[in-house]
Amino acid sequence: MATSILLVDNDQQLTALVKSLLTGRGHEVSHFESGKEAIDSLAKLKPDLIVVSEQLSDIDGVGWIIKLRQVNRDTKVVFISSKWKDTDVYQQLTKDFGVSLVVHRPLKPLLFGAQIDGELKAKTASDLNEVTDTETFMQLKTRFASILPGRLKNMEDIIEQSMVNPDDDEKIQEVRRLSHNLKGTASSCGFHHLGETAAKIEQTMNDVIDGKKTLDKNTWETIRRLVAVLHENVKQDFPDELPPAQEAADNGQMPEDSSMANILLVGKYDENDSKKFAQKATVRVIFSEDARDAIEKAKATTLDAAIIDQSDMHSDASFELALKLRGIPGLETLPLAFIHTEDVVGRRTEGMHAGASRYLQKPVKEQDMVQAIEYLIALRGRPRILIVDDDEDFTKIIESALGKEGMLVKSVNVPENALSILEDFSPDLLLLDVMMPNTSGYDVCRKIRALARWQDLPIVFLTAQSGLDSRLAAFDAGADDYLPKPVATVELLARVRVRLDRMRLMKERADRDILTGLLLRRAFVEALTALHAEAERHKLEFSLCLMDVDHFKKVNDTYGHMAGDRVLAHFGHLLRRRFRVEDLRGRWGGEEFIMAFRHEGKETMKGALNRVLDELVTIPFEGDHKEQFFVSFSAGMVSFPQDGTQIEALIKKADERLYMAKEQGRRRIISEG
Ligand code: GH3
Ligand code: MG
Ligand code: MG
Numbered sequence: 131m132a133t134s135i136l137l138v139d140n141d142q143q144l145t146a147l148v149k150s151l152l153t154g155r156g157h158e159v160s161h162f163e164s165g166k167e168a169i170d171s172l173a174k175l176k177p178d179l180i181v182v183s184e185q186l187s188d189i190d191g192v193g194w195i196i197k198l199r200q201v202n203r204d205t206k207v208v209f210i211s212s213k214w215k216d217t218d219v220y221q222q223l224t225k226d227f228g229v230s231l232v233v234h235r236p237l238k239p240l241l242f243g244a245q246i247d248g249e250l251k252a253k254t255a256s257d258l259n260e261v262t263d264t265e266t267f268m269q270l271k272t273r274f275a276s277i278l279p280g281r282l283k284n285m286e287d288i289i290e291q292s293m294v295n296p297d298d299d300e301k302i303q304e305v306r307r308l309s310h311n312l313k314g315t316a317s318s319c320g321f322h323h324l325g326e327t328a329a330k331i332e333q334t335m336n337d338v339i340d341g342k343k344t345l346d347k348n349t350w351e352t353i354r355r356l357v358a359v360l361h362e363n364v365k366q367d368f369p370d371e372l373p374p375a376q377e378a379a380d381n382g383q384m385p386e387d388s389s390m391a392n393i394l395l396v397g398k399y400d401e402n403d404s405k406k407f408a409q410k411a412t413v414r415v416i417f418s419e420d421a422r423d424a425i426e427k428a429k430a431t432t433l434d435a436a437i438i439d440q441s442d443m444h445s446d447a448s449f450e451l452a453l454k455l456r457g458i459p460g461l462e463t464l465p466l467a468f469i470h471t472e473d474v475v476g477r478r479t480e481g482m483h484a485g486a487s488r489y490l491q492k493p494v495k496e497q498d499m500v501q502a503i504e505y506l507i508a509l510r511g512r513p514r515i516l517i518v519d520d521d522e523d524f525t526k527i528i529e530s531a532l533g534k535e536g537m538l539v540k541s542v543n544v545p546e547n548a549l550s551i552l553e554d555f556s557p558d559l560l561l562l563d564v565m566m567p568n569t570s571g572y573d574v575c576r577k578i579r580a581l582a583r584w585q586d587l588p589i590v591f592l593t594a595q596s597g598l599d600s601r602l603a604a605f606d607a608g609a610d611d612y613l614p615k616p617v618a619t620v621e622l623l624a625r626v627r628v629r630l631d632r633m634r635l636m637k638e639r640a641d642r643d644i645l646t647g648l649l650l651r652r653a654f655v656e657a658l659t660a661l662h663a664e665a666e667r668h669k670l671e672f673s674l675c676l677m678d679v680d681h682f683k684k685v686n687d688t689y690g691h692m693a694g695d696r697v698l699a700h701f702g703h704l705l706r707r708r709f710r711v712e713d714l715r716g717r718w719g720g721e722e723f724i725m726a727f728r729h730e731g732k733e734t735m736k737g738a739l740n741r742v743l744d745e746l747v748t749i750p751f752e753g754d755h756k757e758q759f760f761v762s763f764s765a766g767m768v769s770f771p772q773d774g775t776q777i778e779a780l781i782k783k784a785d786e787r788l789y790m791a792k793e794q795g796r797r798r799i800i801s802e803g
Pocket of ligand 1: 678679680681682683684686690691692693694695698719720721792796
C-alpha cells in the first residue's frame with residue numbers, strides 16, 4: 131500500500147522538488163498551500179507523514195505546527211526550514227512539538243529521500259517529552275530554609291486575621307496566593323512534603339473562593355491543621371546535613387545585588403565617597419588599593435569595568451595593571467578608565483593602548499564619576515534578565531542563581547509594573563510567571579509582543595502549571611520557551627544561556643569574522659559610517675588605520691596554512707584586548723585588518739599602534755612542524771578631517787600609506803605623505 135504524505139508549503143520551487151522526489155519513491159502526496167486547508171484535510175486524509183515548510187500562504191510553518199499539535203498529536207512531522215536561524219527553534223520543535231526531523235534548505239535530494247524513508251520506517255512520533263529534571267542545588271535549599279520561618283509566620287498571621295474577620299475577601303485571596311507560591315517554591319527547592327501540603331491549602335482556598343466550600347469553622351480547622359502539618363513537613367523535608375543559612379559575608383564591600391554591575395576601583399579611596407558614586411550609578415564598587423589585590427578581585431568577581439587611579443601608583447604600573455586585567459580570560463574587552471593628575475596627560479598614548487575609554491581629572495567631581503561609570507557599564511553589555519513573578523522569595527532565588535552566572539537580574543513582583551520596568555531595564559531575556567494576581571503571564575506576554583521593540587525579546591515562561599495545554603498556551607501567547615516549576619536551576623541556567631547565546635549569535639553571526647572575532651568588512655563599514663556621521667555632526671576627529679601582515683604568503687608557504695590561521699586569530703585577539711572597547715576593529719580581507727579610533731587623531735593612535743606592533747613582533751608562533759617564527763605588520767594611518775572628509779577617500783589614502791610602508795621595508799606605520 132502506498133504511503134500517504136501531506137505536503138504543506140507555499141513555495142512553488144520547493145513544492146515541485148519535494149513532490150517529484152516523493153512520488154518518485156512511490157509515495158502519494160497531497161499538497162496544500164494554506165495551513166488552514168491542510169488542517170481541515172487531516173480528518174479525511176489521515177497521512178502517514180506530514181512535510182511542512184517554513185512559509186505557507188496563511189501562517190508560518192512553526193506556528194502551523196503549534197496549531198497542528200492542538201488537534202493532532204501523533205502524526206509524524208518533518209519540517210523544512212529555510213534559514214539557519216530556524217535551528218533556533220529546533221529544540222522547541224523536536225522537544226515540545228514532536229517534530230521528528232528538521233531539514234534545511236537547500237535540500238539535498240538524495241539525502242532528503244533517504245531521510246523520509248527512514249522516518250516512515252520508524253515508529254510513530256514519540257510521546258512529547260516532559261521535562262522532569264529534579265536536580266536541585268544545596269544553595270537553593272539553604273536559601274529557602276532561611277526564608278521559610280518568616281514565610282510560614284506571615285501565612286499564619288493572615289490566617290488568624292481572616293478567622294477574626296471572615297468577610298475579608300482580600301485576606302482569603304492572600305492566603306491562596308501565599309499557599310500557591312509556597313507550593314511552587316518549596317517544590318522547586320526539593321521540599322516535596324511541604325509543597326504538597328501547601329497545594330492542599332491552596333485547593334481548599336480555591337474551593338472557598340469558587341463557592342464549593344463555605345468558610346465555616348470546619349474549614350478553618352482544616353486549614354489550621356494543614357498549617358500545623360506544614361511545620362511537621364519542615365522537619366521531614368529538612369535534611370540533617372543542610373548547612374545553616376549563611377549571612378552575607380562582611381568583607382567591607384556593599385552587599386551583593388545581582389541587578390548591580392561591579393566596578394573595580396583601584397586606588398587609595400575613601401569608602402564613603404565611593405558609596406556615593408555607587409548609589410548614584412547603581413553599581414557595586416569593589417575597592418582595591420594595589421595591583422596584585424585588584425587582579426585577585428577581578429578574577430573572583432564578574433567585573434563590568436575598572437577604574438584605575440594613577441595618582442597613588444606609578445603610571446607604568448597602572449598601565450601594566452590594565453593590560454593584566456584585560457589578559458584575564460573573559461575580561462579581554464573590559465571597559466577601563468583612568469583617574470590621573472596633571473602630569474600624566476602626556477601619556478595618553480599608553481592609555482589608549484591599554485584601553486582607557488575615559489580619563490578623569492583628579493579631584494574627580496561626583497557627577498563626572500557617575501557619568502563615567504554609567505558610560506563604562508553601557509560598554510560592557512552584560513546579559514540582562516528580567517523576572518516577572520509575584521512570588522518574591524522565588525524571584526530572589528532565581529536572582530541569586532542567575533546573578534552568580536554573571537547576569538544582571540531584576541525582579542518585578544507586581545506584574546502591572548512589568549511594561550514600564552521592561553522599558554527602563556531593557557532586558558535581553560524575560561522570565562515570566564503564568565499565575566499572578568489580577569493578570570496572567572500570557573496577557574503580559576501578549577502585551578509585550580504587541581510592541582514592535584520587544585518582538586524579538588526571548589521570553590521564557592516559568593510556571594507551576596504543567597501539561598501540554600498550558601505549554602501550547604504559552605507558545606500561542608508568544609513565548610520562546612517554557613519551564614515547568616519546580617524548576618531545577620541547572621536546567622534554568624542552561625535554557626537561559628542557550629537563549630542568550632542564540633540571540634547574540636543571531637546578532638553577531640552576520641557581523642563577525644569567526645577566525646579573528648573582528649567585524650567583517652560590511653559590518654565595519656556600517657559602524658564606521660555611524661562614527662563618521664557623529665564626527666561630522668560634532669566637529670570631532672577620528673582616525674583610521676589599515677594594517678597588513680608582512681610576507682604572509684611566505685608564512686603560509688613555509689609553515690602551513692594552519693599556522694597562518696593561528697597568526698590571524700592571534701592578531702585579532704590582540705587587537706580586541708588592546709584599545710578602547712568603543713574603537714572599531716575589522717578584518718578587511720585576507721590578512722588585512724582595519725581599525726577606527728573615535729575622537730582621536732592619528733598621532734596618539736600611531737603611538738598606541740606602534741606598541742601593538744612591538745608586542746606582535748615578540749610573539750613566537752609555531753609552524754605545523756613545531757618550528758618557531760615571528761611576524762610583523764605594516765600600516766597606513768589617516769585622520770579625519772585632515773586627510774580626507776569622506777570614508778572612501780580616507781580608506782584610499784590609508785591604503786596608499788600602507789603601500790608606502792611596504793615599499794620602505796615593512797614593519798612600520800606610515801601616517802604622512
Ligand atoms: P606583503 O608583505 O607584501 O603583504 O606580502 P604578503 O605575502 O603578505 O601579501 P600577499 O597579498 O601576496 O599574500 C597574502 C596571502 O594571505 C595570500 C593568501 O593565500 C593568504 N591568506 C588570505 N586569507 C587567509 C586566511 O584566512 N588564512 C591563511 N592562512 N592565509 C590567508
Ligand atoms: Mg601581507
Ligand atoms: Mg595582502
